[in-house]
Amino acid sequence: MKKMALDRNLVYKLLKQVPEGKVASYKGLAKAAGHPNAARAVGGMMRRNPYAPSVPCHRVVYSDGRLGGFNGLSGIKDKVRILAKEGVRVKDGRIVDFEKLYFADFSLKLTRKARLP
């Protein structure tokens, strides 16, 4: 059985499923991609966001509801601004109503063949 690393394509696909005004966490994406402990790796891919801005990396935050980092021009500030524009309120570095805005309804359909648990 070939042990594949985290599927970049899959991660991007999942992330693109996140609607505006909602946010996802690195953990969520990693988990949805089939790598529950590769949250950091997800960040590693987006660090240089190869598919920007098709891939809304700014919409991904910490599992705690905080923004995390951002390699943007003005650093974290840009991320906040963009999110605010999307409708996500950020208060003191924390996302307001994070639980409500959290998107975890990722669908693996069309991204992979049916797999047996």
Add this chain to the structure above:
DNA sequence: AATATGGCACAAA
């Protein structure tokens, strides 16, 4: 090829 770093998560103190 190897080292360092990073946009993380989680447990423990």
Add this chain to the structure above:
DNA sequence: CTTTGTGCCATAT
């Protein structure tokens, strides 16, 4: 609540 330490994986140099 905050701080510290450990695990995990992709990217950059």
